Amino acid sequence: MTSTFSAAASAEAGARPVPALEVKDLRISYGAVEAVKGISFTVEQGEFVTLLGPSGCGKTTTLRCIAGLESPSGGVIKINGAEVASVARQLSPDRRGINMVFQSYAVWPHLTVEQNVAYGLHGKKLERSEIRRRALAALELVGLEKFADRYGTELSGGQQQRVAVARATVTDPAIILFDEPLSNLDAGLRERMRAELLTLQRQIGRTAIYVTHDQSEAMAMSDKIILMNNGLIDQQATPRELYNRPRTRFAADFVGTTNVLEGTLETTGSRRVFREGAQGIELAVSDREVPDGSVVAVTRPEHIRLTTDTSSLNALPGTVLSVEFLGNRCDVSVEVRGIRFRIEAPASFDAGVGSPITVVFDPDAILILPATAQA
Ligand SMILES: Nc1ncnc2c1ncn2[C@@H]1O[C@H](COP(=O)(O)OP(=O)(O)O)[C@@H](O)[C@H]1O
Ligand SMILES: [Mg+2]
Missing domain, CATH: 2.40.50.140 (Nucleic acid-binding proteins)
Structure with a gap:
């Protein structure tokens, strides 16, 4: 490599912020079953990216591997430029700067809203007053500061969603992962909640990776859609591109x-x-x-x-x-x-x-x- 070339390369690297997430040739197997068969994608800082595809195509497996709950059988995952997973290396989930919001929100009914949010800070050796300050700040971000003393059972579905998001942001993660958080709701509520979730994500400005099998949800929310089929990426595009220029028959059929x-x-x-x-x-x-x-x-x-x-x-x-x-x-x-x-x-x-x-x-x-x- 000549010095001119490396200078140009580093100048270019310096101009662009490091991506929040880089997934390269990722493979994940359960025994003899290869659930993810070699996928590559990049998520930029602050982007809302959706993994979309039919049930069983490998969305949850990919998300769990990013979170550190599964190990790759091939490929590399980098978060903010640092390698967190490969065949040789597996950083533990709590050291990846990632939080996950699940399907059911998992808001504990016997804890108050504040206790629910503060939960993620326990074990971080923080002063009680600091835990409280951060929990209230996270609640303020989602507009729930007045509900800090309510119990989980006293919340509407929309408020529970806000608590789940506040809990996911309180540890200041680099990326928030969502696995079909709206799929348990009926159609009308789902539409309201997805608009609210998107507003929330824009407000908090976090990088988000969202998993769904629902194409209209993916279209409405995403900066970029990664369409998966049978453990592979079929197409990566903005919602508009995917609708107007599907590259495969599968993409054309799945979206719209x-x-x-x-x-x-x-x-x-x-x-x-x-x-x-x-x-x-x-x-x-x-x-x-x-x-x-x-x-x-x-x-x-x-x-x-x-x-x-x-x-x-x-x-x-x-x-x-x-x-x-x-x-x-x-x-x-x-x-x-x-x-x-x-x-x-x-x-x-x-x-x-x-x-x-x-x-x-x-x-x-x-x-x-x-x-x-x-x-
Ligand atoms: N714990 C597991 N053990 C064995 N196979 C699994 C396990 N989890 C998922 N799979 C298989 O991996 C494939 C992808 O599953 P998954 O990632 O859950 O799909 P999706 O979230 O897209 O519906 C499926 O064929 C599924 O049966
Ligand atoms: Mg799934």
Whole structure:
């Protein structure tokens, strides 16, 4: 290595703050079962990053390994630049500067709010007055200072969530880990709590790693989503990128509603045509990224238009199968040559079931993915 190169490298390293978390080629096995099969990702300071994926894909295992509750069978984990886990090295959980918020909050009913929060400070050889000062400061951060003397049983679900967050921040951790903290709640409460949790996280400004199988939760809360499938990372992206540019069929299917067609792509001059395999539906597409050959074409419901005008590009005759009026829009199912499409229509849409309709696909909004990218 020349000295010029190393000077440039260190200047660059100096310009960027060290990431809060670096996971490199992480593998985790339970006996013969490899639950995590080699994943790499980085979490920047203050970022809210979500591990999203179906049940059993390895989210909790990854989180527990970051916390120090599991050991890697391969790879490295660094927190604030320092190695905390590898095959050779395993720093104990209490020395990693990490706290975890669990599904049930685990707020102890027989302790007061203050005692619940102060619990994490015991064993740290602090003066009683200092423990009290820090616990109250953490409660103030989540707006619960007036509830310090209440018991766990006297709190609403939202207040328990705040106590759990205060307890997780009181030791001043580098990173807070959340494992499906909202999954026990019913739908309405869950939506309120996720908004509140996000506000809290922004207020306290902590780096957070959040695990969920719920794509709408991940979309609403995250700076970055790490989509996992079967022990591997399928795609890492912002919520917008993941929705607008899924890289695999798995990602397209897992996030949002999709219409998926399998077929082939063929380019003639400047024209690219997707030809669906079974029914021979043909669509002009603008996508330039994927080469000709076997592909899947993915379209979101909001990118298909329903009309009576049959003259547009990519207009296909179909039949209305069902119409769900949802107040601000209609969710419509339309059959085109035996294939069912899910389409989002304006609230004013009022064609009856069985009526003929023209379906128009915007060539710019048809996403082409290589068939081999299927997971
Ligand atoms: N303690 C364990 N012993 C053996 N296998 C486990 C253990 N914990 C998890 N697994 C397996 O590891 C895989 C990933 O599990 P997990 O990380 O809990 O998934 P997720 O949190 O994404 O639902 C699953 O196949 C699961 O059965
Ligand atoms: Mg889990």
